[in-house]
Amino acid sequence: MSTEIATKSTKYWQGISQALTEEMDRDERVVLVGEDVGRAGGPYGLTRGLQDRFGADRVRDTPISEAVLMGLGVGSGAVGLRPIVEVMFFDFAMLMMDQLINQGAKYRYFTGHPLPLTVRAMCGAGGHNGAQHSQNIEAWFCGVPGLKVAMSSNARDAKGLLKSAVRDDDPTLIIETQGLLRDRFDVPVVDDLLIPLGVADVRRTGTDVTVVATGRMVPRAVEAAEGLADEISVEVVDPRTISPLDTATILESVAKTGRLVVAQEALSPCSVAAEVCSLAAEHCFAELKAPPVRVTPDFTNVPTPLPLVEARVPQADTIAAAIRTTLA
Amino acid sequence: MVTSIDDQLDALGASTDPALGRYATMQLCRRFEETVHDQFHSEQGVPGPLHLAIGQEAVAVGACHDLRTTDVITSTHRGHHHCIAKGARTDRMMAELLGRRPGYSHGRGGSMHIAIPEIGLLGTNGIVGGGIPIATGAAYGLQVQKRDDVVICFFGEGAAAEGVLAEALNVASLWKLPIVFLCENNQYVELAAQDLHVAGEIWRRGTGYAVPGVHVDGNDVDAVTAAVGEAVERARTGGGPTIIEALTFRWFGHYAGDKAAFRTDEEVELGRAGDPIVRARKALDPVVVAEVDRVVEDEIASALRFALSSPVSGPDVLSLNHLASV
Numbered sequence: 001m002s003t004e005i006a007t008k009s010t011k012y013w014q015g016i017s018q019a020l021t022e023e024m025d026r027d028e029r030v031v032l033v034g035e036d037v038g039r040a041g042g043p044y045g046l047t048r049g050l051q052d053r054f055g056a057d058r059v060r061d062t063p064i065s066e067a068v069l070m071g072l073g074v075g076s077g078a079v080g081l082r083p084i085v086e087v088m089f090f091d092f093a094m095l096m097m098d099q100l101i102n103q104g105a106k107y108r109y110f111t112g113h114p115l116p117l118t119v120r121a122m123c124g125a126g127g128h129n130g131a132q133h134s135q136n137i138e139a140w141f142c143g144v145p146g147l148k149v150a151m152s153s154n155a156r157d158a159k160g161l162l163k164s165a166v167r168d169d170d171p172t173l174i175i176e177t178q179g180l181l182r183d184r185f186d187v188p189v190v191d192d193l194l195i196p197l198g199v200a201d202v203r204r205t206g207t208d209v210t211v212v213a214t215g216r217m218v219p220r221a222v223e224a225a226e227g228l229a230d231e232i233s234v235e236v237v238d239p240r241t242i243s244p245l246d247t248a249t250i251l252e253s254v255a256k257t258g259r260l261v262v263a264q265e266a267l268s269p270c271s272v273a274a275e276v277c278s279l280a281a282e283h284c285f286a287e288l289k290a291p292p293v294r295v296t297p298d299f300t301n302v303p304t305p306l307p308l309v310e311a312r313v314p315q316a317d318t319i320a321a322a323i324r325t326t327l328a
Numbered sequence: 329m330v331t332s333i334d335d336q337l338d339a340l341g342a343s344t345d346p347a348l349g350r351y352a353t354m355q356l357c358r359r360f361e362e363t364v365h366d367q368f369h370s371e372q373g374v375p376g377p378l379h380l381a382i383g384q385e386a387v388a389v390g391a392c393h394d395l396r397t398t399d400v401i402t403s404t405h406r407g408h409h410h411c412i413a414k415g416a417r418t419d420r421m422m423a424e425l426l427g428r429r430p431g432y433s434h435g436r437g438g439s440m441h442i443a444i445p446e447i448g449l450l451g452t453n454g455i456v457g458g459g460i461p462i463a464t465g466a467a468y469g470l471q472v473q474k475r476d477d478v479v480i481c482f483f484g485e486g487a488a489a490e491g492v493l494a495e496a497l498n499v500a501s502l503w504k505l506p507i508v509f510l511c512e513n514n515q516y517v518e519l520a521a522q523d524l525h526v527a528g529e530i531w532r533r534g535t536g537y538a539v540p541g542v543h544v545d546g547n548d549v550d551a552v553t554a555a556v557g558e559a560v561e562r563a564r565t566g567g568g569p570t571i572i573e574a575l576t577f578r579w580f581g582h583y584a585g586d587k588a589a590f591r592t593d594e595e596v597e598l599g600r601a602g603d604p605i606v607r608a609r610k611a612l613d614p615v616v617v618a619e620v621d622r623v624v625e626d627e628i629a630s631a632l633r634f635a636l637s638s639p640v641s642g643p644d645v646l647s648l649n650h651l652a653s654v
Contacts, residue, residue, distance in 0.1 A: 031472060033468075057471070057472045058472065060468070060503075062499065063495070063498055063499055063502065065495035065496075065498065065499060067461050067491065067492045067495055068460075068461045068464050068465075068492060068495040068496050068499050070461065071460070071461020071462050071463075071464050071465045071492070071496075072461070072464065072465040072468050072499075073465060074461070074462050074465050075450065075461065075462040075463060075464060075465020075466035075467070075468065075469060076465045076466065076468050076469030076472065077465075077469070078445060078450050078462070078465070078466060078469070079400060079466045079469035079470055079473070080469060080473060081469045081472060081473070083465075083469075098455055098458060099458075099461050099462070102454070102455050102458060103451075103453075103455070103458055103461075103462055106441075107443070108649050108650065108651070108652065109433070109437075109648075109649050109650060110433050110437055110441045110442075110443040110451060111433075111443045111444070111445050111451075111649075112433075112648075112649050113445045114652050145650045145651075146650050146651060148651065148654065168652070168653065169652035169653065170651045170652050170653065170654075197653075197654055198654040241654075244651075244654055
């Protein structure tokens, strides 16, 4: 007998918006700072109404000063707030690196005190925004002790991971995906939807091949798996938190299937996909029946016109083809 | 029974006579740094770099003298005096610098990574200018919480060349943040005189952002207290930020062991003649000063004994305090 949990069709951006509203409502220490988050309601409208509801102190429009913007998170987190820093495009995090990596991520190491900082960054090539507004640089942040990194692939996780991050006592980078913003997902109707950090989600069980996918590649991996269902049994694992990785869940799946495909929107070298393949080689060498395969864009910059964007990023059939190669 | 240094100095009048109190804290900073400098040149050495602020004590002490514990400061790579002026314990500081287990960061951070949130010290810093955005964020945090505490952001004239200062002045002015940007100009930037680094006058850099600018003799501790006190009062009462430039002199090279070949002996002699401690001492009763010096000497000797008798930090400290969970 199964217990049905009611779900509601929800756009990805709405999940984020609901998480912000609920957490700011729950805890007055939670503040949101960023460019155009207040009066303008955000570049995607997902912070619309928050400033009216929570005031201009707690929903604070900042000048275009990314280094100080991240400093607002670090400094206010150190004096008692639970700040959320919005990074309008993940690419802009490059202007914030000192404050996030050298300062925020090391705060606990130096002081022993928590730094409840949440950073939200919009990644990926979903709009026609070009090479400086579309990058997936998540791997750069995964080698930083003291920093957690999570990445959502659907509205439920976008909401639940963000709510968990806000309540977490560690600096946490939540990567949201431009390419999913308007997509609809079934989100459980519960009072307080929390998705734990550090726990992967087995999206689909299977026995022949494991596909580990992140962000926008998760729905495509599921689509590929469903398309192949008659001939190949594909397990799809979404790590959700990419640092620290839930290696147990990933490796258990790889050990079971003996075949691994990793799909991501980020470039391949030194990436999360590279890390997952390394882990499989280190820990599942005996079980592997075929070489692991990475499915990523070619080593090129992100173009602006949408047809070129889509030509560059892996599609469901690209992932399906990679799955087949592991059985060839 | 052992009484604390604060009690002993209070008994000498340090809490009722602000000038004496400031002198005592300056002397504590000076003797702390001279002692750790000696350790640096001792056989066992110091397990990390030291950037000495000897000669610059009046800026830190003058600025912090009237602060509350709940007020916040950010310091720099050259920040021992800021830490002590804000209330850090010299024994745990010494332990940290000497790589000992009871140091503020378990003896693994050293001079540039001392941060003690419980006394409002959000850190010395290994990144020049790294404290400026943090200070701005702390000021925002205090403002949102409607606390009447303030932030003093210490930085050097070298850090004034970092872009974050411009960002911070703009934000602080826009939002009327309770912050004082305090440039401690010691006349040298790393391994050079400031002619390679500084254009114009730093205290004037607030003008375009509508941030009032003040310059003060950074070797005159009373003048620093007065200038910073006025800015702190404005910040506390909603009047917004101030930028202050305090001119002082760096007695030693960039780091302990640096021969400072970029300057002449005459230049150093002239600079050291402005010794803020000698200056402050002149106005005080020599008998009381001698007593204060003795108390300070005992305190520093005790701090050194504490550090040297504490266990050297071993590999067990490496993994401490990275994440709270997962």
